[in-house]
Amino acid sequence: MMRVTGLVKRFPGVVALDGVDLDIRAGEIHALVGENGAGKSTLVKALAGIHPPDGGSMTLDGRPYKPGSAADGLAAGISVVHQELALLPYLTVAENLFLRALPRKAGVVDRRRLRTDAAALLAEIGLDVAPDTPVERLGIAQMQLVEIAKAISTEARLLIMDEPTATLTSRESGRLFGILRGLRERGVAIVYISHHLQEVLELADRVTVLRNGRSVVSRPMAGVTAPDLVRAMVGRDLAQEYPPLPERAAGEEMLKVTGLRVSGFDGPLSFSVRAGEVVGFAGLVGAGRTEAMRAIFGADTALAGTIELHGRKVRVRHPKDAVRHGISLLTEDRKSQGLVLDLPISANVTLAKLRGALLSFKRERALAQQYGSRLHLRSAGVSQHVRTLSGGNQQKVVLAKWLNAGSDVLIVDEPTRGIDVGAKYEIHELLLGLAAEGKALLVVSSDLPELMGICDRILVFSRGKIAGEVARADFDAEHILTLAYSGYLKNGEKP
């Protein structure tokens, strides 16, 4: 249906696409994989008409396809779910869904039809929110689902999804896959971009691997394994997906949380973490893990509970207290909560440890350079603005900020979300290295293999409570997922 030949896209100084061939057929799910910076997003933008290519050709149904703008792409039946959400926060879910063509009766919006159409669409995708809910009140995973529903509603012939499951739980992802398979039956072509190789293997019929702006592999999925894809993406063999756990002696109890209660969740939560230990927090999105961590860090107010550090009770009422006591929080949303995008790398690295009255630019640059080389940060120099870095490199800047703050307790919330395989491995290596130095690590992640790969034990949250604890020797995905769902099966009753 869509054929792309030798596509080239240059930005001044950078060749983003350097000869991409792609053949998309009606009624197939075509996976597009590659490291960050491999050119996936640029390719999507070329297909959608947002960035007209500089060379090569595209044909649609055998006829030349030369979109000049995003509107041309839409008119040709190409619909994109971008990585960044593009919803209007103050409008309702229903209005967002049908913004492109609101149902009308006598010139005014037909509210009743809008609501019923929206409800039908939401039911189809399995999102349980009222159509009249303002989007700003939704969680990020729910917003993502609304975005997907919006794309599906356009009856596109070619649906392109850029990392649609980054914020979804496995149950929500599973439902999305069902919907995509249904669309495939109806002859819709789907281009599916994801870092989740497991998903890609499960879902796609064919796969194209991009590396440095070139398509290096394009073949049917049958017989392909995850290591095959990784090899093609990085051009080398990664010995194993997760670095080996370092040898450590069990340290003293570093952080002890007792009776923590957070607004909107059952609780109370009690747990402790030892020095040198990596403790994972598993659970579904919305189980209260992020909220608990934010409360420990003082980002939100806890209703009750005590926090002890090194056996001493501390009061944390503001992130300032947490930083002073040596607690760090790497937030789940690095762009809006972790970085000052329009400041240089060096200024971001020192942000959590700005002391005294005067800035020392020389020391700041030296520090940033030092962390940059330790974390394998790829940049044009420490004065490069953080906005222009790729996701993995941005995350490394946030990590550098907290390393520089010198905390004993490091809480990381979704540390590798939306980050490519290579950078992910480096970040895991770094986290384990910190544990080996005797720091206490709390890792919140919706990526269960990640938790099982790097944690010493996993606490499973379910509906605001700790449903269970699993030691490394007993790690079993099915068991952990069962625990994660347990609170939702009992309909809120106390077990």
Next chain:
Amino acid sequence: MIKRLVLGEAGIGVALVVLAGFFVLAAPNFATEQNLRNIMTQITLNTVLAVGMTFVILVGGIDLSVGSSMALCAVVSGTMMAGSSSPATLIGAILVSVLVGGVVGWLNGFISEQWRVPSFIVTLAMLNIARGAAERYTDAATIYNLPAALNDFGTLTLIGIPAVFWVAVLLAGAGWFVLSRTVFGRLIYATGNNEEAVRLSGHKTSRIKIAAFVIAGFTVGIAAILYMARLNIASPILGQGYELNAIAAVVIGGASLMGGRGSMVGTFLGACLLGVLTNGLLLMGVSDFERQIITGLVILVAVVLDAYRLRLARKLAVTQPAQPAAPNPVAS
């Protein structure tokens, strides 16, 4: 080089030189020593107010109350020193003026932070409150017979430059130092860019924002003293519309009203540009009405050019080539 021209404050500097060059040719008596002194005196107040306004705008706020608040500072300190020739009273009155300005600024900042109200609304209310308070304080009367020493200072020149303008230059220099060389200045920029990230890095962003309003208040107090030094009176109706000129100078200087972007050098040049424009048009015999239209157009052109400049800057930054060693180019 092109990047410097496009991105830095150089653009506004070039505009200032071009404008001045035009008036040298077109406006009679523009390029005289006396007229240059006039311009300096005329832009002093706006420069001082714009220095404080820069801090507020950088943290994403706005202060509409500075004109009224300046009147309040003037009548309170003017009443205190009227008829007195004691230097102690004069110094006391100056401190009181700065203090009153600081308190009004603190109220602006505290109220908008404590109750999460946009500073636009809070300072709009304060604009009325301070004006009313100033009129109530003197029963709408004008205060004369201010100390002679103050008036002497208003007409004093040092190395051929009006003393009041020296004060403005010193304040702008101090503001530049604070913004670009101190930890506090860094936090001002960072808070304006992404308040939540700064808070989650362990800083009390409310305090930083309130401090910006207090600094603006201090400059209002100083401006009130300079006003009295120049005109030798204090009136509760002085300073009307001054807030808008200060905001215009900051915006022409390249600041974003969303916060996080702007500079003291830009602000200073912005104030100079506005002053040169007003003065030159006056000398050319352009009427009051037309002058207002032209000033408005200049502000429009400045912000449109700035928006264009910012887009270009983003483009240049995004497409900046990474180091040769980098296997992952930035674009993804």
